[in-house]
């Protein structure tokens with residue numbers, strides 16, 4: 001794969017380029033060729049430099065508040081120069097509601113302060129690889145919530161509650177001795193409730209209940225390509241509980257992310273077997 005070429009640019013009038021310099025260096029460290037335009041560039045100058053340097057990606061940094069004017073102007077200038085195949089991402093102090101509009105109108109992704117440079121580098125690598133037709137982009141949202149895990153002392157007792165008050169019934173019960181749990185699934189629309197009961201006192205669910213009481217334990221996102229997702233998250237600096245997928249209660253591959261990296265929520269990744277078969281067992 002050819003080296004990724006990136007132009008980091010600072011449109012607008014603000015005179016601070018520490019962020020732009022930090023990201024330039026981080027992308028160089030990740031093996032990319034990076035050209036930095038310097039301060040106070042007009043969209044015209046930026047696009048001219050991008051075309052001359054034959055870059056794959058432009059990264060725009062803005063702290064001046066003028067992103068809503070300057071970022072779209074760069075896109076327009078690209079299309080005037082028939083250079084729309086150059087991907088554009090942005091970074092800086094940009095309000096959430098502006099991000100939505102900018103991303104809808106052609107800016108690939110906006111990164112806000114606090115984003116790890118690893119995340120930006122991983123994202124650019126994937127976006128360019130997909131753009132060059134090398135590998136499909138993994139950075140799609142999970143398909144849905146597959147299930148919500150609830151830690152309980154007794155599946156039987158809890159099941160009575162769901163049956164009596166919500167008329168939701170247990171569909172399957174399984175023991176997963178590896179993980180020290182007995183598990184019941186209760187279908188609920190296109191989602192499920194997963195009741196987790198400790199098999200013994202060594203069970204992590206036993207420890208969870210001792211510490212925090214019964215209640216919400218984890219949420220499971222359905223995704224494709226679980227191993228690639230785990231590798232991506234790891235590259236982005238997310239702490240993983242499982243670096244390789246393990247077999248979940250339903251027999252499908254699952255893996256947990258560490259709550260220290262996810263603002264306290266225990267997130268399970270869940271790959272549905274059917275999809276894996278449809279895609280040739282990958």
Ligand code: ZN
Pocket residue numbers: 147149194218220268
């Ligand atoms: Zn689960």
